[in-house]
Amino acid sequence: MEVVGLGLFYEDLPVGRKFRTVGRTITEADIVNFVNCTGMIEVLFTDLEFVKAQSDIKGRPAPGALVYSFAEGLVLQATAQHTGFAFLNMNLDVKGPTVAGDTIHVECEVIEARRSKNRPNRGLVRTRNVIVKQDGSPVMEYTPLRLMAARTTG
Template sequence: MQYFEDIEVGARASFGNYKVTREEVVDFASRYDPQPFHLSDDAAAQTHFGRLSASGWHTCAMVMSMIVENGKRHPSAGLGSPGIDELRWVKPVYPGDTLRCETEVIEKRQSQSRPEMGIFKSRMSVFNQDDVVVMTMVSNGLIATRPAT
Protein backbone atom coordinates (compact mmCIF):
# COMPACT_ATOMS: atom_id res chain seq x y z
CA MET A 1 0.00 0.00 0.00
CA GLN A 2 1.35 3.41 -0.97
CA TYR A 3 0.96 6.31 1.49
CA PHE A 4 1.79 10.01 1.33
CA GLU A 5 5.29 9.35 2.68
CA ASP A 6 6.00 6.98 -0.24
CA ILE A 7 5.25 9.53 -2.96
CA GLU A 8 8.35 11.10 -4.48
CA VAL A 9 8.36 14.32 -6.47
CA GLY A 10 9.67 13.44 -9.93
CA ALA A 11 8.31 9.89 -9.84
CA ARG A 12 6.94 8.79 -13.20
CA ALA A 13 4.49 6.09 -14.22
CA SER A 14 3.16 4.76 -17.52
CA PHE A 15 -0.04 2.75 -17.75
CA GLY A 16 -3.18 2.07 -19.70
CA ASN A 17 -4.32 0.49 -22.91
CA TYR A 18 -7.81 1.78 -23.72
CA LYS A 19 -9.27 0.91 -27.12
CA VAL A 20 -11.76 3.56 -28.27
CA THR A 21 -14.80 2.17 -30.08
CA ARG A 22 -17.26 3.95 -32.35
CA GLU A 23 -20.17 2.57 -30.35
CA GLU A 24 -18.81 3.97 -27.10
CA VAL A 25 -18.08 7.38 -28.67
CA VAL A 26 -21.66 7.69 -29.98
CA ASP A 27 -23.22 6.31 -26.78
CA PHE A 28 -21.30 8.71 -24.53
CA ALA A 29 -22.05 11.67 -26.79
CA SER A 30 -25.73 10.75 -27.04
CA ARG A 31 -25.99 10.83 -23.27
CA TYR A 32 -23.61 13.63 -22.23
CA ASP A 33 -22.29 15.72 -25.14
CA PRO A 34 -24.72 15.47 -28.06
CA GLN A 35 -22.89 17.68 -30.51
CA PRO A 36 -23.20 16.56 -34.15
CA PHE A 37 -19.47 15.87 -34.68
CA HIS A 38 -19.60 13.32 -31.83
CA LEU A 39 -22.72 11.63 -33.20
CA SER A 40 -22.58 11.61 -36.99
CA ASP A 41 -19.90 10.74 -39.52
CA ASP A 42 -21.45 13.14 -42.04
CA ALA A 43 -21.66 16.05 -39.59
CA ALA A 44 -18.11 15.42 -38.35
CA ALA A 45 -16.79 15.36 -41.94
CA GLN A 46 -17.93 19.01 -42.26
CA THR A 47 -15.81 20.14 -39.31
CA HIS A 48 -12.09 20.50 -38.56
CA PHE A 49 -12.27 17.03 -36.93
CA GLY A 50 -12.79 15.48 -40.38
CA ARG A 51 -14.50 12.42 -38.94
CA LEU A 52 -16.37 11.23 -35.89
CA SER A 53 -14.43 12.14 -32.73
CA ALA A 54 -14.82 11.43 -29.04
CA SER A 55 -16.01 14.15 -26.70
CA GLY A 56 -13.23 15.62 -24.59
CA TRP A 57 -15.32 14.70 -21.56
CA HIS A 58 -15.44 11.13 -22.84
CA THR A 59 -11.65 11.20 -23.15
CA CYS A 60 -11.52 12.27 -19.48
CA ALA A 61 -13.79 9.37 -18.55
CA MET A 62 -11.62 6.89 -20.46
CA VAL A 63 -8.54 8.26 -18.68
CA MET A 64 -10.29 7.91 -15.31
CA SER A 65 -11.00 4.28 -16.17
CA MET A 66 -7.29 3.71 -16.81
CA ILE A 67 -6.36 5.49 -13.57
CA VAL A 68 -8.71 3.27 -11.55
CA GLU A 69 -7.47 0.09 -13.28
CA ASN A 70 -3.86 1.10 -12.57
CA GLY A 71 -4.81 1.71 -8.94
CA LYS A 72 -6.02 -1.87 -8.66
CA ARG A 73 -2.54 -3.08 -9.65
CA HIS A 74 -0.74 -0.55 -7.44
CA PRO A 75 -2.92 0.04 -4.35
CA SER A 76 -2.62 3.31 -2.49
CA ALA A 77 -4.31 4.99 0.43
CA GLY A 78 -5.94 7.43 -1.99
CA LEU A 79 -8.76 9.60 -0.69
CA GLY A 80 -10.08 11.14 -3.89
CA SER A 81 -9.30 14.45 -5.51
CA PRO A 82 -10.12 18.09 -4.79
CA GLY A 83 -9.92 18.83 -8.51
CA ILE A 84 -7.92 19.53 -11.61
CA ASP A 85 -5.85 22.68 -12.11
CA GLU A 86 -5.43 22.41 -15.87
CA LEU A 87 -7.01 20.35 -18.63
CA ARG A 88 -6.21 20.52 -22.35
CA TRP A 89 -7.64 18.52 -25.23
CA VAL A 90 -4.67 18.75 -27.57
CA LYS A 91 -5.75 16.51 -30.47
CA PRO A 92 -8.98 14.71 -31.32
CA VAL A 93 -9.54 11.15 -30.15
CA TYR A 94 -11.09 8.93 -32.81
CA PRO A 95 -12.73 5.53 -32.81
CA GLY A 96 -9.96 3.00 -33.37
CA ASP A 97 -7.44 4.90 -31.25
CA THR A 98 -5.75 3.20 -28.31
CA LEU A 99 -4.98 5.48 -25.39
CA ARG A 100 -2.30 5.28 -22.70
CA CYS A 101 -1.13 7.57 -19.88
CA GLU A 102 2.14 8.91 -18.53
CA THR A 103 2.27 10.77 -15.22
CA GLU A 104 4.84 12.67 -13.19
CA VAL A 105 4.46 13.83 -9.58
CA ILE A 106 5.31 17.53 -9.60
CA GLU A 107 4.72 18.50 -5.96
CA LYS A 108 3.42 17.24 -2.63
CA ARG A 109 2.61 18.65 0.79
CA GLN A 110 1.03 17.47 3.99
CA SER A 111 -2.32 19.07 4.78
CA GLN A 112 -2.11 21.75 7.49
CA SER A 113 -5.73 21.33 8.54
CA ARG A 114 -5.89 17.53 8.17
CA PRO A 115 -2.48 16.09 9.13
CA GLU A 116 -3.73 12.55 8.50
CA MET A 117 -3.58 13.26 4.77
CA GLY A 118 -1.39 14.79 2.14
CA ILE A 119 -1.94 16.40 -1.24
CA PHE A 120 0.07 15.67 -4.34
CA LYS A 121 -0.02 17.22 -7.79
CA SER A 122 0.61 15.22 -10.98
CA ARG A 123 1.10 16.17 -14.60
CA MET A 124 -0.46 13.65 -16.99
CA SER A 125 -0.08 13.25 -20.72
CA VAL A 126 -2.42 10.96 -22.64
CA PHE A 127 -1.13 9.48 -25.89
CA ASN A 128 -2.74 7.65 -28.78
CA GLN A 129 -1.26 4.60 -30.49
CA ASP A 130 1.01 6.83 -32.60
CA ASP A 131 2.53 8.42 -29.46
CA VAL A 132 0.73 11.68 -30.22
CA VAL A 133 -0.39 13.63 -27.15
CA VAL A 134 -4.18 13.94 -27.21
CA MET A 135 -4.82 15.32 -23.72
CA THR A 136 -2.87 16.83 -20.82
CA MET A 137 -3.91 17.67 -17.29
CA VAL A 138 -2.52 18.70 -13.94
CA SER A 139 -4.47 17.05 -11.15
CA ASN A 140 -4.49 17.01 -7.38
CA GLY A 141 -4.82 13.88 -5.29
CA LEU A 142 -5.51 13.32 -1.62
CA ILE A 143 -3.78 10.41 0.10
CA ALA A 144 -3.59 9.20 3.69
CA THR A 145 -0.40 9.47 5.67
CA ARG A 146 1.09 6.27 7.00
CA PRO A 147 -0.69 5.15 10.19
CA ALA A 148 1.32 5.27 13.40
CA THR A 149 2.57 1.82 14.40
Protein backbone atom coordinates in the same frame (compact mmCIF):
# COMPACT_ATOMS: atom_id res chain seq x y z
CA MET B 1 -5.59 -12.68 3.29
CA GLU B 2 -3.73 -10.08 1.20
CA VAL B 3 -5.81 -7.77 -0.97
CA VAL B 4 -4.22 -7.06 -4.36
CA GLY B 5 -4.89 -4.06 -6.58
CA LEU B 6 -4.82 -1.46 -3.81
CA GLY B 7 -3.69 2.07 -4.56
CA LEU B 8 -0.53 3.98 -3.80
CA PHE B 9 -0.09 5.92 -0.57
CA TYR B 10 1.17 9.48 -0.26
CA GLU B 11 4.60 8.15 0.70
CA ASP B 12 4.73 6.16 -2.58
CA LEU B 13 4.37 9.34 -4.65
CA PRO B 14 7.46 11.56 -4.20
CA VAL B 15 8.05 14.49 -6.52
CA GLY B 16 9.69 13.22 -9.70
CA ARG B 17 8.17 9.74 -9.71
CA LYS B 18 6.99 8.77 -13.19
CA PHE B 19 4.76 5.95 -14.37
CA ARG B 20 2.32 5.12 -17.13
CA THR B 21 -0.95 3.26 -17.29
CA VAL B 22 -2.01 0.39 -19.50
CA GLY B 23 -3.78 1.28 -22.73
CA ARG B 24 -7.46 1.56 -23.57
CA THR B 25 -8.92 1.60 -27.09
CA ILE B 26 -11.80 4.01 -27.59
CA THR B 27 -14.54 2.31 -29.60
CA GLU B 28 -17.47 3.61 -31.58
CA ALA B 29 -19.76 2.05 -28.95
CA ASP B 30 -17.92 3.99 -26.21
CA ILE B 31 -18.57 7.25 -28.05
CA VAL B 32 -22.25 6.49 -28.73
CA ASN B 33 -22.87 5.41 -25.13
CA PHE B 34 -21.04 8.42 -23.65
CA VAL B 35 -22.81 10.92 -25.93
CA ASN B 36 -26.22 9.45 -25.12
CA CYS B 37 -25.53 9.11 -21.40
CA THR B 38 -24.29 12.70 -21.01
CA GLY B 39 -26.61 14.39 -23.49
CA MET B 40 -23.69 15.64 -25.61
CA ILE B 41 -25.73 15.20 -28.76
CA GLU B 42 -23.70 17.72 -30.72
CA VAL B 43 -23.61 17.00 -34.47
CA LEU B 44 -19.84 16.56 -34.31
CA PHE B 45 -20.53 13.39 -32.30
CA THR B 46 -23.84 12.24 -33.83
CA ASP B 47 -23.84 13.10 -37.55
CA LEU B 48 -21.13 11.31 -39.54
CA GLU B 49 -22.16 13.08 -42.75
CA PHE B 50 -21.57 16.43 -41.04
CA VAL B 51 -18.17 15.19 -39.83
CA LYS B 52 -17.21 14.07 -43.36
CA ALA B 53 -18.32 17.35 -44.96
CA GLN B 54 -17.42 19.95 -42.33
CA SER B 55 -14.91 18.68 -39.76
CA ASP B 56 -11.13 18.89 -39.94
CA ILE B 57 -11.01 15.69 -37.86
CA LYS B 58 -10.75 12.46 -39.84
CA GLY B 59 -12.72 9.66 -38.23
CA ARG B 60 -15.43 9.63 -35.58
CA PRO B 61 -14.33 12.15 -32.94
CA ALA B 62 -14.54 11.31 -29.25
CA PRO B 63 -15.64 14.10 -26.89
CA GLY B 64 -12.75 15.47 -24.83
CA ALA B 65 -14.80 14.72 -21.71
CA LEU B 66 -14.86 11.04 -22.69
CA VAL B 67 -11.11 10.96 -23.26
CA TYR B 68 -10.48 12.65 -19.91
CA SER B 69 -12.91 10.29 -18.14
CA PHE B 70 -11.27 7.20 -19.61
CA ALA B 71 -7.84 8.53 -18.65
CA GLU B 72 -9.01 9.10 -15.07
CA GLY B 73 -10.31 5.54 -14.99
CA LEU B 74 -6.93 4.21 -16.10
CA VAL B 75 -5.08 6.31 -13.50
CA LEU B 76 -7.44 5.55 -10.61
CA GLN B 77 -7.48 1.81 -11.24
CA ALA B 78 -3.70 1.80 -10.96
CA THR B 79 -3.13 4.27 -8.12
CA ALA B 80 -6.06 5.15 -5.91
CA GLN B 81 -8.06 2.09 -4.82
CA HIS B 82 -8.65 2.55 -1.05
CA THR B 83 -6.08 5.40 -0.93
CA GLY B 84 -7.58 8.22 -3.01
CA PHE B 85 -9.95 10.41 -1.01
CA ALA B 86 -10.63 13.58 -2.99
CA PHE B 87 -10.08 15.21 -6.34
CA LEU B 88 -9.50 18.86 -5.47
CA ASN B 89 -8.75 20.72 -8.72
CA MET B 90 -6.92 20.66 -12.05
CA ASN B 91 -5.91 22.52 -15.18
CA LEU B 92 -6.69 20.80 -18.48
CA ASP B 93 -5.36 21.45 -21.98
CA VAL B 94 -6.60 19.63 -25.10
CA LYS B 95 -3.75 19.17 -27.58
CA GLY B 96 -5.36 17.15 -30.35
CA PRO B 97 -8.30 14.98 -31.39
CA THR B 98 -9.05 11.41 -30.43
CA VAL B 99 -11.23 9.26 -32.67
CA ALA B 100 -12.82 5.83 -32.56
CA GLY B 101 -10.09 3.23 -32.84
CA ASP B 102 -7.43 5.26 -31.06
CA THR B 103 -5.74 3.62 -28.08
CA ILE B 104 -4.77 5.92 -25.24
CA HIS B 105 -2.59 5.54 -22.17
CA VAL B 106 -1.62 8.07 -19.50
CA GLU B 107 1.91 9.12 -18.62
CA CYS B 108 2.08 10.57 -15.11
CA GLU B 109 4.72 12.52 -13.23
CA VAL B 110 4.38 13.64 -9.62
CA ILE B 111 5.02 17.41 -9.61
CA GLU B 112 3.88 18.25 -6.06
CA ALA B 113 3.61 16.22 -2.87
CA ARG B 114 3.06 17.61 0.62
CA ARG B 115 1.51 16.55 3.88
CA SER B 116 -1.98 17.90 4.56
CA LYS B 117 -1.91 20.61 7.25
CA ASN B 118 -5.41 19.77 8.50
CA ARG B 119 -5.27 15.99 8.22
CA PRO B 120 -1.91 14.49 9.22
CA ASN B 121 -2.96 11.05 7.93
CA ARG B 122 -3.33 12.47 4.39
CA GLY B 123 -1.09 13.96 1.71
CA LEU B 124 -1.75 16.23 -1.23
CA VAL B 125 -0.34 14.98 -4.52
CA ARG B 126 -0.42 16.77 -7.88
CA THR B 127 0.55 14.94 -11.03
CA ARG B 128 1.08 16.02 -14.61
CA ASN B 129 -0.94 13.54 -16.64
CA VAL B 130 -0.38 13.39 -20.38
CA ILE B 131 -2.85 11.33 -22.40
CA VAL B 132 -0.97 9.78 -25.32
CA LYS B 133 -2.28 8.00 -28.43
CA GLN B 134 -0.83 4.87 -30.01
CA ASP B 135 1.31 6.95 -32.39
CA GLY B 136 2.98 8.74 -29.47
CA SER B 137 1.14 12.02 -29.94
CA PRO B 138 -0.24 13.75 -26.83
CA VAL B 139 -3.96 14.53 -26.99
CA MET B 140 -4.53 16.06 -23.56
CA GLU B 141 -2.61 17.19 -20.49
CA TYR B 142 -4.07 17.80 -17.06
CA THR B 143 -2.71 18.37 -13.56
CA PRO B 144 -5.01 16.97 -10.87
CA LEU B 145 -4.47 17.64 -7.18
CA ARG B 146 -5.65 14.70 -5.06
CA LEU B 147 -5.97 14.02 -1.36
CA MET B 148 -4.31 10.66 -0.72
CA ALA B 149 -4.10 8.41 2.31
CA ALA B 150 -0.77 8.35 4.15
CA ARG B 151 0.66 5.35 5.98
CA THR B 152 1.94 7.57 8.79
CA THR B 153 0.84 10.79 10.48
CA GLY B 154 4.11 12.60 10.37
